[in-house]
Amino acid sequence: MNVSDGASEVTKSLSPLSSKYAREIEAILAKYPPEQRRSAVMPLLYLAQKERMYVDRETMQEIGEILGMSTTDVASIVGFYSLYYDEPGGKYHIQICTDLPCALRGAEDFLVELCERLGILPGETTKDGLITIEEVMCLAACDNAPMFQVQSSQGLEYYENQTVENALKLIEELRTMATRGPGHYESIRSDSDE
Amino acid sequence: MNDVGREPPAGHILLRHREIPEIDNLEVYRQNGGFEALRKAVTLMGPDEVTEEVKTSGLRGRGGAGFPTGLKWTFIDYDRYPHYVVANADESEPGTYKDREIMEGNPFQFLEGVAICAYAIRAETAYIYLRGEFWQIAESLDRQIEALERSGFLGDNLFGTDYSLRISTHLGAGAYICGEETALLESMEGKLGQPRLRPPFPPSFGLYGKPTVVNNVETLTNVPMIIKHGGDWYRNIGTEKSTGPKIFSLSGNVERPGNYELPLGTTFRELIYEHGGGIPNGRLIKAIMAAGASSSLIVANDEALDTKMDYESVPNVGAQLGSASVIVIDDTVSIPWLINKTIHFFKHESCGKCTPCREGNYWMVHLTERIAQGQASMNDVELLYDVASQIKGKCLCALGEFSIEAVLSGIERFRTDFEQVVAD
Known part of the structure; x- marks a missing residue:
């Protein structure tokens, strides 16, 4: 992993977690007994990902210092759990469930066709660096397949009863939003079902 | 105190949002009897009486293991404190999506169940461990918990007693294993989600090594109804050994997939054909998985279809009921x-x-x-x-x-x- 890229230097100097999110960190730590600070590692990693959808080595070290953990221990948490990233990907991760119940309702074909239309393979990011398509495990929406979630620095949103056309429309909106700033993309959620 | 012998209600007991719009609004929930059970428990019943009522109801864990809930609560070690309740909202079994509907549609009944469980085991702190993908649900639960604190249903000195309770959410980050209760506890402690060697079990050695009850979301959502109407009333629903309603998550090759709240003991045939509308495109049913991806494959013959979906009957066709995530497989599937x-x-x-x-x-x-x-x-x-x-x-x-x-x-x-x- 390349940790000495220019971007991480910027983050280190401009937004160490503890100065930018002092109030949020305090609220997170207050949830757990004072002697159990380590419990806050997962929420702090989500906080860190708010910046750029991945956590660099410096931030892991900072989280470790806040919680009294080694950087290696923090990195092991990042490695174990699939919603944390230690290297940059697309701004938006479209995570399509292809587990058995979804596959029985066409999710595999949906994944293949969507990737073909975008000219990428599952796991890859579009050339503009915005969209990463991932094949993921069950997302607890088996009755509304094909479905996916969009993970970005702002959190996660579900999109159910999807068609490829629908998904492409959403991707266009995400691209517009990325170039013009935040907007509203709720309208696409599950609307092929209505 | 008990509504003994009363007919089970016609509507839903768990998925009440299907009849009562906006029951995810605290006022609406209260107007429909919300928090009467918690008030009754905290002001009129001792903690052990609450546990006893849950034992009487026959309620069994809805996460898959089917362990008697009230009995689990009695295993708590009362010589060591603090105690914790951890609600398992890590719902990740392929084919299971019932807890998500409860928390989205009828969240206050779930939270009331968490609170009653905490009172029963003398815990003043409860956590809800949600899978990371339920990020939006965690946000709304946080808002609902705040609303409860403002209204005096959570916080210090509930209903003027000396009982205090705080509930917090905790998000996982994409690991199915954290649905296993000891892996979940490890994860909550900021470690890799890997199971512990048992015994000791969580009621003696749980979160931070303290006595802990881990219960599934659906299990806890049953509890307010049991306290409100009584354990004997609850026993009227379901079968003798598998009491109460169960949410069956129906998925796969079926006309109308979805969550169906039905009494335990309903047959596969009724679920798949009456409620689920049967197999689409004129195909034939080939196999059934009753407990999501963790299931044995049941050969879907007449004997299997007429089998009751309860903890005792499903083993007769060589499988387990588990979390009752019924995946239907048609004859085109290899x-x-x-x-x-x-x-x-x-x-x-x-x-x-x-x-x-x-x-x-x-x-x-x-x-x-x-x-x-x-x-x-x-x-x-x-x-x-x-x-x-x-x-x-x-x-x-x-x-x-x-x-x-x-x-x-x-x-x-x-x-x-x-x-x-x-x-x-």
Whole structure:
């Protein structure tokens, strides 16, 4: 992993977690007994990902210092759990469930066709660096397949009863939003079902 | 105190949002009897009386194991404090999506259940461990918890007593294994989500080593109704040993997939054909998985379809009820393809702690892939069976044990499917 890229230097100097999110960190730590600070590692990693959808080595070290953990221990948490990233990907991760119940309702074909239309393979990011398509495990929406979630620095949103056309429309909106700033993309959620 | 002998209500007991719009609004929930059960418990009943009522109800854990809930609560070690309640909202079994609907639609009944459980085991702190993908649900639960604190249903000195309770949410980050209760506790402690060696069990050694009850979301959502109407009333629903309603998550090759709240003991036929509308496109039903990807494959003959879905009856057709995530498989589905899907899942989700599960699932993915693609011989099928058999009974938790259910039952019960795909 390349940790000495220019971007991480910027983050280190401009937004160490503890100065930018002092109030949020305090609220997170207050949830757990004072002697159990380590419990806050997962929420702090989500906080860190708010910046750029991945956590660099410096931030892991900072989280470790806040919680009294080694950087290696923090990195092991990042490695174990699939919603944390230690290297940059697309701004938006479209995570399509292809587990058995979804596959029985066409999710595999949906994944293949969507990737073909975008000219990428599952796991890859579009050339503009915005969209990463991932094949993921069950997302607890088996009755509304094909479905996916969009993970970005702002959190996660579900999109159910999807068609490829629908998904492409959403991707266009995400691209517009990325170039013009935040907007509203709720309208696409599950609307092929209505 | 008990509504003994009263007919079970016509509507839903758990999925009440389907009849009562906006029951996710605290005022609406209160107007429909919300928090009367918590008030009754905290002001009129001792903690042990609450546990006793839950024992009387016969309620069993809805996360899959079916362990008697009230009995679990009595296992709490009362010599050591603090105690914790952890609600398991890590719902990740392929085919299971019931807790998500409860928390989105009827969240206050779930939260009231968490609070009553905490009172019963004398815990003043409760956590809700949600899978990371339920990020939006966690945000709304946080708002709902704040609303409860403002209204005096959570916080210090509830209903003027000396009982205080705080509830917090905690988000996981994409790991199926954290649905296993000891892995969940490890994860809450900021560690890798890997199961602990048991015993000791969580009621004696749980979160931070303290006595802890871990209960599933659906289990806890039953509790306010039991306290409100009484355990004997609850026993009127379901069968003698499997009491109460259950949310069946129906998925796969079925006309109307969805969550169906029905009494335990409803037959597969009623769920799949009456409620689910049967198999689409004029196809025939071939197999049923009753407990999501962790299931044995049930041959869907008349005997199976007429089997009651309760904890005692499903084993008669060589499977378990588990979390009641019923995946319907039609006659166009090849079983080798299907077990490759389930093994792919378990290989991805194995936490790596136990060698038989970690290595076994790795090799089973390779084998099932070759078999499903028609690049294997019957010897490979026998090897697959052998590998799966060797995983049995050698893992710390149920993930390893359950990963082989579909493999073994698939080869045993659908052998011709394998004979058809293996190379000549």
